[in-house]
Amino acid sequence: MNSLLGDTMRSTILAIETERYIDEVVITIVKLSGHLNGATSASLLNTVGELVERGEHNVIFDLQELSVLGSGGLVALHQAARLLRGEPQAHHDFGWGSFHALEHDLTRGKSLGLKVLRPSPAAIETMVTSGFAALVEPYASLNTVVKSFRRAAQ
Numbered sequence: 001m002n003s004l005l006g007d008t009m010r011s012t013i014l015a016i017e018t019e020r021y022i023d024e025v026v027i028t029i030v031k032l033s034g035h036l037n038g039a040t041s042a043s044l045l046n047t048v049g050e051l052v053e054r055g056e057h058n059v060i061f062d063l064q065e066l067s068v069l070g071s072g073g074l075v076a077l078h079q080a081a082r083l084l085r086g087e088p089q090a091h092h093d094f095g096w097g098s099f100h101a102l103e104h105d106l107t108r109g110k111s112l113g114l115k116v117l118r119p120s121p122a123a124i125e126t127m128v129t130s131g132f133a134a135l136v137e138p139y140a141s142l143n144t145v146v147k148s149f150r151r152a153a154q
Contacts, residue, residue: 013034013035013040014032014033014034014035014036014040014043014044015031015032015033015034015065016030016031016032016043016044016047017030017031017033018030018031018047018051019031021060021142021146023146023149023150024149024150025058025149025150026056026058027058027059027060027146027149028051028056028058028059028060029059029060029062029117029142030044030047030048030051030059030060030061030062031062031064031065032044032061032062032063032065032066033065033066033067034065034066034067034068035066035067035068035070035073036066036068036069036070036072036073036076036077037068037069037070037071037072037073038070038071038072038073038075039072040072040073041072041073041075041076041079042076044073044076044077044080045076045079045080045083048079048080048083048084049083052083052084052086057084057086058149059080059084059115060115060116060117060139060142060145061077061080061114061115061116061117062116062117062118063116063117063118063119063120063123064117064118064119064120065120066119066120066122066123067120067122068122069120069122069123069126069127070126071126071130073126074126074127074130074132077114077132077136078112078132078135080114081112081113081114081135082112084113084114085112085113112135112136113137114135114136114137115136115137115139115145115148116136116137116138116139117138117139117140117141117142117145118139118140118141119138
């Protein structure tokens with residue numbers, strides 16, 4: 001499954017590719033490249049929603065090619081984690097309610113269970129600066145993140 005969202009100036013493009021990885025458990029890798037921000041976040045949530053509807057909950061977000069991660073992108077990742085856990089989206093409008101839901105989880109400091117693979121320097125900077133890094137599980141290699149799913153399945 002591939003989807004592409006962009007504007008005419010191509011300054012806010014987000015490319016999303018999904019790939020199924022079959023090991024002891026079935027894992028879906030969601031590769032993001034370009035800009036994940038408020039303008040492109042709906043595309044990510046649509047993709048994650050489709051995965052959840054098909055029963056796929058073991059998802060890795062590969063952020064290696066992400067050149068921009070904005071605050072709207074953080075909200076989208078937060079909402080994606082909620083969908084993967086079987087919870088409803090906090091708010092569909094990406095307004096203040098979405099940010100307050102994210103702030104609530106940041107305050108709690110509890111992991112969202114969101115697995116991110118090879119985050120780009122831009123993604124790392126945004127996640128660290130915002131405190132969002134404390135809510136995700138970062139992995140440097142595909143093998144280590146696959147092992148985390150194996151352990152969870154046992």
